[in-house]
Amino acid sequence: MNLSTHHPPNTLNELEDGALVEATLRGDYGAFEQLFLRHSDRVYSVAMGILRDEAEAQDAVQETFLSAFRKLSSFRQESPFRAWLLRITTNTCLMRLRTRRRRPEVPLEVRTPSFSDDGHFERAVVDWSPLAEKALEDHELGERLRAAVEELPEKYRVVLMLADYEHLSMQEIAELLHLTVPAVKTRLHRARLGVREAVTDYLGGRT
Amino acid sequence: MSKSCSSVTLSLRCREISSSMLDYLDGSLPPEEAAMIEEHMRLCPDCACFKATYVATTDLASKAFSRALTETQRALLCTKLRDALRSA
Numbered sequence: 340m341n342l343s344t345h346h347p348p349n350t351l352n353e354l355e356d357g358a359l360v361e362a363t364l365r366g367d368y369g370a371f372e373q374l375f376l377r378h379s380d381r382v383y384s385v386a387m388g389i390l391r392d393e394a395e396a397q398d399a400v401q402e403t404f405l406s407a408f409r410k411l412s413s414f415r416q417e418s419p420f421r422a423w424l425l426r427i428t429t430n431t432c433l434m435r436l437r438t439r440r441r442r443p444e445v446p447l448e449v450r451t452p453s454f455s456d457d458g459h460f461e462r463a464v465v466d467w468s469p470l471a472e473k474a475l476e477d478h479e480l481g482e483r484l485r486a487a488v489e490e491l492p493e494k495y496r497v498v499l500m501l502a503d504y505e506h507l508s509m510q511e512i513a514e515l516l517h518l519t520v521p522a523v524k525t526r527l528h529r530a531r532l533g534v535r536e537a538v539t540d541y542l543g544g545r546t
Numbered sequence: 547m548s549k550s551c552s553s554v555t556l557s558l559r560c561r562e563i564s565s566s567m568l569d570y571l572d573g574s575l576p577p578e579e580a581a582m583i584e585e586h587m588r589l590c591p592d593c594a595c596f597k598a599t600y601v602a603t604t605d606l607a608s609k610a611f612s613r614a615l616t617e618t619q620r621a622l623l624c625t626k627l628r629d630a631l632r633s634a
Contacts, residue, residue: 368631375627379620384613397615401623405630451564452596458559459592466595468602475609484610503604504611509572528568534610535603 346370352377356420363411371411375404378421382428388500389432391489399435403428425505429497429515436493449495449533467542480541487537495530502527558586563593567600 346354346362351373354362362370382403386396406427414423453461467474474480488496501512502523509527513520563586569575570583587594615623 368628371631372624372628375624376620379623380614383615384611387613388611397619397623400615401626401630404627408631408634454559454561454564458561460560460596464592464595464599466598468598471602471606475606481610484606488607488610499607500611503607524568528565531568531600531603531607532564534607535599538603538606539599 357416360411360414360416360420363408371404371408374407374420378424379404381421382424384504385425385428385500386432388488388504389429389493389497390435395435395439396432399428399432403431406431425507426515429501433497433516449491449529450536451529451532452536465539465543467539470542471538474542480538483537483541484534487534491530491533495526495533498523498526499530499534503531558582560586560590560593560596563587563590564596567597571597571601 346367346369351359351362351370354370354373356374356377359370359374363374379400382400383396386399386403387393390396390399403424407424410427414420452464455461488499491499497516498512501507501515502509507515509520509523512518512523512527516523518526563583566575566579566583570580573580575583587597
């Protein structure tokens with residue numbers, strides 16, 4: 340049942356986020372539903388990136404939008420709705436991580452390139468980058484990528500997701516996670532090296 | 547063992563290039579340090595390849611995180627949301 344009391348349903352998807360927020364605050368719940376439809380995949384992606392569990396990520400999606408609805412009057416139009424929603428999503432998911440009985444996270448050592456004593460790469464570096472875009476059509480690469488990301492320790496995986504998926508700045512990530520910028524950079528670099536090594540294993544022999 | 551750049555005298559080693567790559571790419575290095583890295587990569591194929599694959603990794607990582615709810619999952623969540631909003 341459509342709860343829209345103001346805008347005709349087929350015009351809601353033409354409104355920008357700010358207008359949908361205003362409509363929601365005037366009582367047009369269909370407008371909030373449009374915000375959900377517009378942003379739910381991205382919220383789900385962030386939730387999966389942090390929680391690594393489909394059912395829990397879906398719960399987090401619902402919790403995020405309910406929280407956003409309750410706090411909607413505090414949303415400031417000067418900043419993008421998406422960024423505001425991301426903050427709620429991240430906090431919701433991190434809170435869930437802290438309070439749930441966690442799957443034991445085996446402290447995996449993130450793989451990094453090997454160097455000789457004199458500082459050179461131990462093995463010749465293969466440039467697989469020209470293959471990368473096309474290789475994404477390869478289902479197995481996609482699965483290996485997902486596995487490589489999911490296997491990262493949480494502290495690296497979350498930073499990688501915020502930087503390379505959400506494209507937040509180092510400062511924004513630092514504020515969101517209550518870290519220093521150098522700490523964010525260290526974690527991000529380690530995460531990227533770990534994923535790079537996994538892709539190199541797969542694509543390196545195909546160049 | 548890779549010795550791409552060992553035949554020339556370079557002020558930075560590949561290990562340092564690797565550890566500085568994030569700062570180099572986001573423009574936060576002092577200009578003289580960035581110039582030294584660029585000079586090294588000009589002469590060192592391994593480091594030039596490392597940079598290319600490091601950059602490609604950031605794009606791939608982005609795609610690794612991208613997920614979509616199925617239509618069924620979205621519809622179910624939407625219904626739950628409507629119910630919750632009605633009782634809010």
